Amino acid sequence: xxxxxxxxxxxxxxxxxxxxxxxxxxxxxxxxxxxxxxxxxxxxxxxxxxxxxxxxxxxxxxxxxxxxxxxxxxxxxxxxxxxxxxxxxxxxxxxxxxxxxxxxxxxxxxxxxxxxxxxxxxxxxxxxxxxxxxxxxxxxxxxxxxxxxxxxxxxxxxxxxxxxxxxxxxxxxxxxxxxxxxxxxxxxxxxxxxxxxxxxxxxxxxxxxxxxxxxxxxxxxxxxxxxxxxxxxxxxxxxxxxxxxxxxxxxxxxxxxxxxxxxxxxxxxxxxxxxxxxxxxxxxxxxxxxxxxxxxxxxxxxxxxxxxxxxxxxxxxxxxxxxxxxxxxxxxxxxxxxxxxxxxxxxxxxxxxxxxxxxxxxxxxxxxxxxxxxxxxxxxxxxxx
Ligand code: PMP
Ligand code: GLN
Numbered sequence: 138x139x140x141x142x143x144x145x146x147x148x149x150x151x152x153x154x155x156x157x158x159x160x161x162x163x164x165x166x167x168x169x170x171x172x173x174x175x176x177x178x179x180x181x182x183x184x185x186x187x188x189x190x191x192x193x194x195x196x197x198x199x200x201x202x203x204x205x206x207x208x209x210x211x212x213x214x215x216x217x218x219x220x221x222x223x224x225x226x227x228x229x230x231x232x233x234x235x236x237x238x239x240x241x242x243x244x245x246x247x248x249x250x251x252x253x254x255x256x257x258x259x260x261x262x263x264x265x266x267x268x269x270x271x272x273x274x275x276x277x278x279x280x281x282x283x284x285x286x287x288x289x290x291x292x293x294x295x296x297x298x299x300x301x302x303x304x305x306x307x308x309x310x311x312x313x314x315x316x317x318x319x320x321x322x323x324x325x326x327x328x329x330x331x332x333x334x335x336x337x338x339x340x341x342x343x344x345x346x347x348x349x350x351x352x353x354x355x356x357x358x359x360x361x362x363x364x365x366x367x368x369x370x371x372x373x374x375x376x377x378x379x380x381x382x383x384x385x386x387x388x389x390x391x392x393x394x395x396x397x398x399x400x401x402x403x404x405x406x407x408x409x410x411x412x413x414x415x416x417x418x419x420x421x422x423x424x425x426x427x428x429x430x431x432x433x434x435x436x437x438x439x440x441x442x443x444x445x446x447x448x449x450x451x452x453x454x455x456x457x458x459x460x461x462x463x464x465x466x467x468x469x470x471x472x473x474x475x476x477x478x479x480x481x482x483x484x485x486x487x488x489x490x491x492x493x494x495x496x497x498x499x500x501x502x503x504x505x506x507x508x509x510x511x512x513x514x515x516x517x518x519x520x521x522x
Contacts (some may be wrong), residue, residue, distance in 0.1 A: 141355045142245075145189075147269075147270060148266050148270070149314045149434065150194050150280045151266055154262055154266075155172075155486055155487070155490035156172065156174075156262075156486070157173075157174040157304040158172045158277050159172035159173060159474065159478070159484050159485070159486055160172060160210050160480050160484070162475065162479070162484060163478055165486035166478055166479050166482065167198060167222070167482065168245070168478045168479075168481075168482040168483055168484045168510040169482060169483050169511060169514055169515045170503065171482065171483055171485055171503040171504050171505070171507065171515055172474070172478075172484040172485055172486045172502075173486070173504070174310070174372075174377070174456060174457060174504045174506065175371075175377040175378075175459075175504070175506065176375040176377070176500040176507065177455075177507045177508055177511055178375060178506075178507075178508055179375060180335040180374045180375045180376040181223045181374065181375075181416070181420070181423060183416065183419070183420065184374060184412055184413070184416045187411070187412035187415050187416060187502040188408050188409055188411075188472075190409070190412075191408040191411040193407045193414055193488070195215070195329075196407045196408045196411050197407065197408065198406040198407065199403070199407070199508040200232075200406070200407040200410055201403055201404065202395065202398070202399050202403055202404050203230070203231050203232065203395060203438055204231060204232025204405060204410060205232070205385065205402075205407065205410040205411060205414060205463055206226065206227075207335065207410075207411065207414035207415075207511075208232055208410045208411070208413055208414035208417075209226040209227070209230040209231075209232065210226045210233075210416055211413070211414045211417035212226070212230050212232075212296055212383055212385070212417070213225070213229075213230055214417075214418075214470065215417060215421070215424070216259060216355060216385065218421070219342075219351075219353075220355040221354045221356065222355045222356065222361060222397060223441050224385050225388070226425065228388045228391060228392075229385055229386060229388060229391050230383060230384075230385055230391075231383060231384045231385075231386075231391060231394060231395055231398060232381065232382075232383050232404075232405050232410060233367075233381075233383055233384055233398060233402070233405060234380045234381065234382070234402050234405050234406075234467060235369055235371060235380035235381065235382045236338065236340045236371075237263055237380075237382075238380075238382070238398070238401060239268060239367040239382050239383065239384040239398075240263055240264065240304075240336065240338060241263065241267045241401070242329045242365055242384070242397040242398045242401055243336050243365045243367065243384060243394055244264075244268055244271050244273070244302070244336070245267065245270070245271050245336050245397045246390070246393040246394045246396065246397050247301060247302055247327065247365075247390070247393065248268060248271040248301050248302055248367075249271070249272065249273070249301065250271075250272030250273070251272065251273070251274070251299065252272075252273045252274070252299055252300070252301035253273065253274050253275075253297060253299045253300045254268045254273050254275055254276065254301060254303070254304065255274050255276050255277075255278055255292065255295050255296070255300060255302070255303040255304070256268075256275050256276070256303075256304050257276070257278055257279075257280050257287060257304075257305070257306065257309075257480060258277040258278065258279045258280065258491070258492050258493065258494070259285075259311055259312065259488055259491030259492050260304070260306075260491055260492075261310050261338065262491060264304050265493075266332065273301065273302075273340045274299075276295050276300070277293050277411045277493055277494075278291050278292055279291070279314070279494075279496075280309075280314070281452070282313060285309060285312035285314035285515070286314060286320075287315075287316075287320055287323075289320075289323040289324070289327065291428060292323075292324075292504075293327055293341065295363050296327065296331065296333070299334050300333050301332070301333065301334065302333065302335070302336055303324070303328075303333060303334075303335055303336070304336045304338060305324065305336070305337050305338070305354065306333060306338040307320075307337070307338075307339065307351070307352065307454075308339075308341040308342075308344055308345055308351070308453070308454025309328055309454070309455070310340075310341065310455055310457060310491075311454030311455075311457050311459060311486065311488055311491055311502040312452075312457075312459055313453050313454050313455045313457055313458070314453060314454070315345050315349060315351070315453045315454040316351070316352045317352065317498075318350075318352050320352065321352050321356070321357045321360060321431075322353070322357075324360060325357055325359045325448040328359075328360075328363065329359070330507065332510075333363070334363050334364070334365070334390070334494070335354055335360055335363055335364040335365070336364070336365050336367070337353065337354035337355075337360075337364055337365070337366040337367065337490070338367050339351070339353055339354070339366055339367065339368050340367065340368055340369040340371075340372050340382070340455055341372060341455040342368055342373075343372075343373050343424045343427040343428060343455070344372070344383070344433040344454050344455050344456060345428055345430055345453070345454045346428060346435060346451075346452070346453055346454060347407040347432070347453065348364060349453065349454075349508060354366050360446075361387075362387060362467075363387075364386065364387075365385070365390055365394065366383075366384070366385045366386070367382060367383070367384050367385075368382055368383055369381075369382040370382060370383075370413055372456075373423075373424055373427060374416070374423070375506075378411075379406065379409050380405075380406075381405055381406065381410065381413060384398075409411040425426075431456055431505075431506070434505045434506065434507075434512070435451055435452055435456075435458060435505055436451070436455070436462070437502070437509060437512060437514050438458055438504075438505035438516075439451050439458065441459070441512060441516030441519070442460060442511070442516070442519070444484065444516065444520055445516070445520050445522065446462075446464040446465050446466075446522070447460040447461065447465070447519065447522075448460065448461040448463075448464065449461065456504055456505055456506040457502050457503065457504055457505070458502070458503050458505055459488065459500050459501070459502055459503075460485075460500065460501055461499055461500055462499050462500070462501060463499040465522055466499070467499075468486075469489070469497070470487035470488055470489050470498065470499065470500060470501060471475060471487045471489060471490070473487065473499070473501065474486065474501055477501070477522060480516050480522075481519065481521055481522045482518050483503075483515050483519055483522075484500040485501035485503050486501060486504075487500075487501055487502075488500040488501065488502055492498045502509065503515075
């Protein structure tokens with residue numbers, strides 16, 4: 138067949154996501170997959186029953202574009218309960234197919250050609266391609282090591298008259314770092330008098346450890362007024378494969394957001410939405426207890442890592458744990474992650490996949506959202522490394 142040359146790539150620097158690559162490699166080599174972030178246990182049985190019941194009852198056609206009213210109301214109630222902010226379920230909450238689509242639509246909705254978007258590095262992999270497709274320019278500000286906290290002076294230096302958006306991710310993937318109240322204050326102070334908007338990626342909002350609070354953008358009056366906040370039911374309900382999330386934003390921003398969302402996805406799986414609406418009302422203890430549940434897993438996994446030559450500081454949030462492998466190998470992290478998968482049978486994510494620069498770090502990310510038997514088996518293999 139004759140090869141017809143394709144058009145120039147819109148994302149010339151982009152390959153296949155590291156999560157796809159590492160999960161593929163794990164499957165190919167029968168490795169324990171602690172790379173891509175997903176639980177190996179099920180959503181609550183009751184939630185699954187509710188989905189099935191709604192399917193049987195006939196909820197199998199398009200949901201409204203912005204989401205089922207009952208789910209939007211339940212989200213608004215949760216936001217009031219947890220963050221003390223009353224958001225309007227009709228005009229400020231949009232249900233989305235996961236956080237990924239919400240982040241993409243949020244960026245497309247507000248970033249114009251040539252405008253700058255500040256990201257913190259390491260940055261979740263979907264942010265920069267979204268910025269590029271909007272014609273924007275990503276400006277990466279490195280997080281401070283070893284705690285992966287924000288140096289707000291560097292953010293001040295990165296702000297220009299062209300800055301349109303800043304993307305903040307707390308709790309942070311891959312480091313697990315969480316914002317303090319002072320971070321929100323610093324951000325608000327820097328943005329006062331500017332036109333810069335805030336995109337809060339808060340998909341790990343219910344996984345903050347040590348009794349600390351999750352400092353949502355929604356808890357801050359000034360930031361909420363210029364903020365779009367994204368979350369994901371996939372993380373909270375052990376259901377990453379359902380791809381249901383949401384975006385909360387003031388009316389004007391939500392209107393622009395929906396103009397994009399309606400043509401990217403239009404609407405989200407109806408029976409899942411109905412079940413999540415019921416479950417949020419029926420079982421709020423699920424999200425209230427999630428931090429304790431994952432803190433126990435983190436501690437369990439860190440104790441296993443203590444018996445290996447990996448070094449780590451327990452993650453303050455998320456279901457990820459960074460581990461330093463410098464005592465094991467001099468390989469760059471991408472090669473080390475491949476080697477660990479193929480030779481020792483445990484897959485992890487190289488942290489450089491979240492970065493653009495040439496920083497040399499001997500860090501990999503493990504996902505500990507796994508049953509103890511899985512973590513035990515991984516621990517045994519990591520001891521051999
Ligand atoms: N943001 C961050 C920081 C994530 O880690 C993830 C996925 N793990 C997402 C967004 C995407 O979430 P979803 O699966 O709901 O699209
Ligand atoms: N967010 C998940 C992670 O960080 C992966 C999601 C995906 O594969 N796109 O592992």
